[in-house]
Amino acid sequence: MDAQIIAELVEIVGADNVLTAPTDMITHSYDATQKCYMPDVVVYAEKTDEVARVVRLANRLKISVLPRGAGSGFSGGSLPVQGGIVLVLTRMTKILDIDSDNLTAEVEPGVITAELQRQVEKLGLFYPPDPASKEFSTLGGNVAECAGGPRCVKYGVTKDYVLGLEVVTPTGDIIHTGGKTLKNVVGYDLTKLFVGSEGTLGIVTKIILKLLPKPAAKKTMLVQFETIEGAAKSVAAIIGAKIIPATLEFMDGATIDCIRPTSPIPLPEACQAILIIEVDGDAAMLDPQIARIQDIIKSFGILSVRIAASHEESEEIWQVRRNVSPSLRRVNPDKFNEDIVVPRSKVPDMIRTLEKISTDYGVPIVNFGHAGDGNIHVNIMVDLRHHGMAEKVERVLDEVFQAVIALRGSISGEHGIGTAKAKYLGMELDATTISYMQRIKDAFDPNHILNPGKIFSYNSNHLPVKTGNN
Amino acid sequence: MNKNKNLQDFAGVIGECVKCGVCQAHCPTYQLSRREGAVARGKIALAAALLEGGTSLEERLQEDINMCLMCGSCVSKCPNKVPTHEIVGAIRRQITDNEGLSLIGKGVSTLLGSKALMNGLIKGGALLSPMLLKKVPESSGLRLRFPAPGMQDRTVPKIAFRNLFDRLPEFIEGRPDKPVVGFFAGCSITYAYPEIGEHMVSILNRLGFSVYLPKAQRCCGIPALSSGNGKLVTELAEKNVAAFKGRDVQHILTACGSCNGGIGEHYRTMKANFESFTAKVIDFSVFLRDTGLFEDLAGMEKWPERTRVTYHDPCHLKIQGITREPRLLLKALPNVEFVEMADASVCCGLGGTFSVQHYQASKAIGAKKAHGLQESGASMIATACPGCIMQLQDIINHAGMQVKAVHLLELLAAALSPRRS
Ligand SMILES: Cc1cc2nc3c(=O)[nH]c(=O)nc-3n(C[C@H](O)[C@H](O)[C@H](O)COP(=O)(O)OP(=O)(O)OC[C@H]3O[C@@H](n4cnc5c(N)ncnc54)[C@H](O)[C@@H]3O)c2cc1C
Ligand code: SF4
Ligand code: SF4
Numbered sequence: 001m002d003a004q005i006i007a008e009l010v011e012i013v014g015a016d017n018v019l020t021a022p023t024d025m026i027t028h029s030y031d032a033t034q035k036c037y038m039p040d041v042v043v044y045a046e047k048t049d050e051v052a053r054v055v056r057l058a059n060r061l062k063i064s065v066l067p068r069g070a071g072s073g074f075s076g077g078s079l080p081v082q083g084g085i086v087l088v089l090t091r092m093t094k095i096l097d098i099d100s101d102n103l104t105a106e107v108e109p110g111v112i113t114a115e116l117q118r119q120v121e122k123l124g125l126f127y128p129p130d131p132a133s134k135e136f137s138t139l140g141g142n143v144a145e146c147a148g149g150p151r152c153v154k155y156g157v158t159k160d161y162v163l164g165l166e167v168v169t170p171t172g173d174i175i176h177t178g179g180k181t182l183k184n185v186v187g188y189d190l191t192k193l194f195v196g197s198e199g200t201l202g203i204v205t206k207i208i209l210k211l212l213p214k215p216a217a218k219k220t221m222l223v224q225f226e227t228i229e230g231a232a233k234s235v236a237a238i239i240g241a242k243i244i245p246a247t248l249e250f251m252d253g254a255t256i257d258c259i260r261p262t263s264p265i266p267l268p269e270a271c272q273a274i275l276i277i278e279v280d281g282d283a284a285m286l287d288p289q290i291a292r293i294q295d296i297i298k299s300f301g302i303l304s305v306r307i308a309a310s311h312e313e314s315e316e317i318w319q320v321r322r323n324v325s326p327s328l329r330r331v332n333p334d335k336f337n338e339d340i341v342v343p344r345s346k347v348p349d350m351i352r353t354l355e356k357i358s359t360d361y362g363v364p365i366v367n368f369g370h371a372g373d374g375n376i377h378v379n380i381m382v383d384l385r386h387h388g389m390a391e392k393v394e395r396v397l398d399e400v401f402q403a404v405i406a407l408r409g410s411i412s413g414e415h416g417i418g419t420a421k422a423k424y425l426g427m428e429l430d431a432t433t434i435s436y437m438q439r440i441k442d443a444f445d446p447n448h449i450l451n452p453g454k455i456f457s458y459n460s461n462h463l464p465v466k467t468g469n470n
Numbered sequence: 471m472n473k474n475k476n477l478q479d480f481a482g483v484i485g486e487c488v489k490c491g492v493c494q495a496h497c498p499t500y501q502l503s504r505r506e507g508a509v510a511r512g513k514i515a516l517a518a519a520l521l522e523g524g525t526s527l528e529e530r531l532q533e534d535i536n537m538c539l540m541c542g543s544c545v546s547k548c549p550n551k552v553p554t555h556e557i558v559g560a561i562r563r564q565i566t567d568n569e570g571l572s573l574i575g576k577g578v579s580t581l582l583g584s585k586a587l588m589n590g591l592i593k594g595g596a597l598l599s600p601m602l603l604k605k606v607p608e609s610s611g612l613r614l615r616f617p618a619p620g621m622q623d624r625t626v627p628k629i630a631f632r633n634l635f636d637r638l639p640e641f642i643e644g645r646p647d648k649p650v651v652g653f654f655a656g657c658s659i660t661y662a663y664p665e666i667g668e669h670m671v672s673i674l675n676r677l678g679f680s681v682y683l684p685k686a687q688r689c690c691g692i693p694a695l696s697s698g699n700g701k702l703v704t705e706l707a708e709k710n711v712a713a714f715k716g717r718d719v720q721h722i723l724t725a726c727g728s729c730n731g732g733i734g735e736h737y738r739t740m741k742a743n744f745e746s747f748t749a750k751v752i753d754f755s756v757f758l759r760d761t762g763l764f765e766d767l768a769g770m771e772k773w774p775e776r777t778r779v780t781y782h783d784p785c786h787l788k789i790q791g792i793t794r795e796p797r798l799l800l801k802a803l804p805n806v807e808f809v810e811m812a813d814a815s816v817c818c819g820l821g822g823t824f825s826v827q828h829y830q831a832s833k834a835i836g837a838k839k840a841h842g843l844q845e846s847g848a849s850m851i852a853t854a855c856p857g858c859i860m861q862l863q864d865i866i867n868h869a870g871m872q873v874k875a876v877h878l879l880e881l882l883a884a885a886l887s888p889r890r891s
Binding site: 023024026028029031032033034044070071072088091093110114133135136326329 | 489490491494495504505506507512516519524528529530531534549
């Protein structure tokens with residue numbers, strides 16, 4: 001990159017925060033999709049004003065800017081597909097305020113999700129969104145992707161907790177949306193527009209979040225089923241009975257095969273599906289709720305029910321769930337990891353369709369995820385060294401997504417579009433809707449400098465990743 | 471011949487990194503700087519680029535590779551168990567092979583060679599006294615760990631006038647019906663904390679074991695490993711393996727987490743047949759648990775005034791999963807009231823020779839422990855590694871706290887001694 005530009009960047013953020021060596025480009029070229037694109041320069045910003053000045057410089061010279069948090073994204077959102085300035089926000093780590101009277105928190109974008117959770121929980125408060133990556137993802141990244149997690153079935157996703165934002169726009173202006181109040185109808189709701197915009201409309205530099213009182217207690221149970229139908233029907237029956245557990249996670253038979261060898265809890269061969277159900281609230285309410293759930297699901301082919309009596313036992317149950325992603329590689333070396341979502345009553349239909357696609361194509365598909373909100377992690381496990389496998393996967397994915405759309409679901413519940421799913425955008429959204437979205441992008445970012453090539457690009461390959469995580 | 475693995479040998483495991491970023495949550499150097507070059511994932515990307523010829527050992531790469539404690543905290547939480555600490559070791563050796571002991575090794579030898587520099591440091595109280603340092607072999611990790619500029623305010627251990635080998639014979643006979651066990655003492659215990667070694671031997675002896683303490687044993691090689699001196703690691707490994715051939719021992723005990731990681735874990739990864747040696751290496755806490763000692767201790771009458779003690783996990787034990795045994799011991803001790811502290815398993819920041827090169831970073835990483843320690847209300851922090859004891863005491867002193875860092879064996883010895891304090 002031009003020495004003059006580097007000098008200007010150094011002037012803004014200081015020499016320590018401008019990285020130009022070739023190896024610095026290597027260490028900022030990837031995210032959890034495992035794709036690699038080299039940036040031209042890496043800048044670490046520590047203040048809103050620095051972010052704004054970097055963006056203004058980029059806008060003037062028409063250089064791309066890629067906001068980057070922890071780089072844990074599953075859709076390639078932070079990748080510099082067209083080179084440019086990777087602008088890292090991980091050093092903006094201040095929790096500016098936790099307000100127990102108004103149940104709000106104000107944070108900088110580099111704060112780690114779980115760190116905020118720990119701090120508010122010390123005060124008896126609660127920030128519910130819990131992506132599996134919460135120990136390392138940034139809140140800025142969570143806002144940009146509208147991250148969700150197991151607890152979202154009861155508590156909603158990131159967008160349900162964002163009250164207000166400070167944003168640096170693609171032209172380098174600093175704007176403020178929403179505020180500290182739950183109610184606010186002044187002007188357009190730009191807050192909602194920025195949440196989930198994948199860093200294409202602006203760079204979030206401050207976030208005002210809504211908090212809840214921390215639930216007094218929780219109780220976890222693990223139920224083993226003879227069939228996946230039994231588990232799917234149980235989910236529908238629980239929700240149908242107007243009970244919303246805090247989490248309602250499921251695993252299918254293929255998943256259980258992967259975790260059986262390392263599971264801390266014995267999983268017999270007959271076990272073909274698992275539900276992990278957690279309820280929370282007043283301690284006195286929990287036992288009756290668990291009993292009711294047991295009653296509702298008892299006719300669906302249950303092999304065993306384990307109710308955690310202590311924190312350790314509950315951790316043991318969650319360990320079963322956490323073992324899933326790393327153990328998938330037992331099936332096949334290459335993984336295509338989708339996070340589809342269908343209306344929750346349609347989970348049994350979707351599972352059946354996935355099983356059919358798997359048999360039709362002779363390709364293992366491992367499914368697990370957040371049954372309670374219809375969000376299924378679909379993992380197509382293949383060995384790409386086999387001739388023609390890549391094309392086969394293309395067809396499998398097409399069928400999966402078509403089935404999702406037919407059930408009025410969505411092709412991504414949590415991970416976003418980025419580059420990984422851009423080519424499927426048209427399957428879910430009609431052309432007119434997409435063009436309105438693009439006009440919003442044009443209005444905010446006339447020079448297309450902010451995170452270009454994301455969401456709307458159709459030329460990226462849908463490549464696999466090595467197995468290991470979800 | 472150099473018997474360490476080289477980077478090429480790690481090609482397979484490097485390919486196992488799925489770039490998930492999980493290591494960010496566990497890497498002390500990343501948490502300090504929040505920069506991708508500091509975290510395991512970044513280092514693995516650099517290792518992959520080196521293998522593919524996408525980069526050479528340029529300066530910035532060396533900076534990133536040096537920013538690692540080799541603590542293995544990332545490894546235990548990595549879904550694919552990518553051994554970043556070993557891979558970093560291999561790159562450091564490659565750097566040394568290409569450019570000589572440029573980084574830390576050279577720094578140490580120029581320092582040791584310069585009287586003026588040495589005297590300046592001694593006045594600042596930062597350095598091991600040179601007179602006594604003479605008693606420590608050239609190849610000892612203790613030399614690599616401490617004498618460096620920029621550490622003026624560091625708390626350093628005193629070198630004992632009579633080291634462990636001066637104090638004890640090579641063979642200490644026990645009961646005839648009990649086996650012989652070897653004791654690998656390591657530099658810190660031998661030269662700085664010989665009394666810990668004496669406790670170890672007398673406890674083993676009391677349990678009936680004969681103890682073999684071969685005087686030919688040397689430094690385990692962890693500091694050499696950390697500074698990229700592969701030749702020295704090989705030399706030390708061969709000498710240590712040979713040293714224990716003198717007698718048929720059932721086990722080789724360590725009372726130092728780093729030594730255990732060195733002569734156990736690292737030798738196992740070397741391209742040599744050390745299997746019959748490494749298979750015998752065992753941490754003292756695991757060994758003592760197996761003897762049934764903990765039950766006996768638990769059966770003892772509790773002391774009326776017990777010391778509130780918390781525990782710090784040495785990295786080299788933590789990554790082998792040895793976290794329960796030390797706690798079981800503390801819970802069983804009649805003289806101890808055990809309390810858990812927050813961040814017990816967070817690295818103390820010493821990291822082989824890391825603290826010499828990056829004393830400020832090392833201090834900042836260590837300082838994170840002070841908070842949990844304070845909150846625990848403990849008046850002592852016990853651990854199972856003398857390196858950690860030095861670093862923890864430094865952290866405590868800098869935080870102005872009234873806590874003493876001790877070895878588990880000191881508490882155990884007190885419990886077994888007839889005099890109650
Ligand atoms: C093991 C693992 C488990 C995961 N589990 C879940 C899960 O359960 N639920 C879930 O929803 N996701 C999950 N994810 C995906 C990922 O963690 C989330 O998308 C997360 O929100 C990304 O945060 P990040 O800080 O890593 O952002 P990055 O990956 O760095 O960036 C993601 C996107 O956000 C943009 N961005 C980052 N910071 C800002 C900012 N301050 N302003 C504007 N744009 C910004 C980037 O440009 C990019 O487009 C998981 C990922 C991994 C690796
Ligand atoms: S946790 Fe392991 S696999 Fe994941 S990025 Fe770190 S080193 Fe790679
Ligand atoms: S060994 Fe320790 S310091 Fe090095 S990358 Fe892993 S966690 Fe970080």
